[in-house]
Amino acid sequence: MTAFSSDFLRIIHERGFVDSCTHADELDALLKKEVVSAYIGYDCTAPSLHVGSLVSIMLLRWLQKTGHRPIVLMGGGTTRVGDPTGKDEARKVLTDEAIAANMAGIKSVFSKYLTFGDGPTEAVMVNNADWLDDLSYIGFLRDYGPHFSVNRMLTFDSVKLRLEREQHLSFLEFNYMILQAYDFLKLARRDGVRLQMGGADQWGNIVNGVELGRRCDGLSLYGLTVPLMTTASGAKMGKSAQGAVWLNEDQLSTYDFWQFWRNTEDADVGRFLRLFTELPLDEIARLEALGGAEINEAKKVLAHEATTLAHGAAAATAAAETARAVFEQGGVGEDLPTITVPSDELAAGLLAPALFTRAGLTASNGEAKRLIKGGGARLNDAPVGDIGRMITDADLKDGEIKLSAGKKNHALVRVG
């Protein structure tokens, strides 16, 4: 399974996207023979996707680039059930309103990475609520229930782990894999989809769909998973200073997004360049071979490329420029988070801890005081020193005040 002849499998294999794949040789031949429709499902559990999902989005992008048709499945129906995979406890049941709002946020990401339309290789977005919401219970059970073995279902990790850990698993959640399998069958029948892809944790769910297609319609369906993304030091990937690394700009600024990539661990640079950029492999090989501090150049390239894909070249350049000004010159940049304070308030003076919290650098006044006592808080690059420090318009420098919490978190205060 090393020498694939189809562009898609060859490229994604070279770039490290493939964790496992069903009938790789057959799929390879199919991809050479015809335009293949493949889908990945996204549940609407948050208002945006984050970098954890980015691997699969890049996968769809490569699929389209190599002449096939990506289908983005929004889990409007399955989100109402809740995927138990990888969770110790049932997720809180989301309201239909929350699901709809989340879906709206998630949808917007894909247009950055894929070209949608009606052409043979243009992407399509579908919603499984369209067919799941109206299923009739008895009819569904009679049609598809016989194809699922409970004995077998109990052996899938998503279920098995819950049982082994003696964690509650509701019947509602237990049905998730059946619905996901049905999704695949439905898309195969309706849109001729032949391949489902997803994260490594989705393997069991995907295989169920492959088998359901064969049992019901004698279809040859395929599944492919990407590795679970972790950093070289073992942490789950996707934390920034602000929390999760969201793909939507309204959830995470382009500057913070850029910074996330810039702060990649050395050991991850090559892998991330292959997965999250489209640079040629020989160029990546050169970049990851850089030693010592030089590897920072590779990280900048990574940050620029990844940010360009997500937010556009202008945003990436602006973020890079701000980062350069802030880190390499110790100054300020346009992209730093900025708050505006009324001039009379500033003239009257504001306590440093309160201003830090107001600027979003600390979560509470207490935290701000601790930060100041610990020496991590700076005002115009000078340690604040005293928790009773008053900040006034006398602290303005070129019309703004730079606040810093640690070396990486900065904010600007302007008068307005």
Next chain:
RNA sequence: GGAGGGGUGGUCGAGUGGUUAAAGGCACCGGACUGUAAAUCCGGCGGGGUAACCCUACGUUGGUUCGAAUCCAACCCCCUCCA
């Protein structure tokens, strides 16, 4: 329905009447060292207050007590076995 076990801070997990805002680990945040890396070491880690101090918190609601996460009652939820 019956019997037994359990619900502690973001998380895991101690604590079983007072010095417990609650040991310890992880996560997280600062600092040192560096390269805006990793590893390591140091400090911090509920909220408000400059502080004294006040408030909130150990499933929920009541009760006993000078005093409860710790004892009692009822209720809710989870687990195991039985029917």
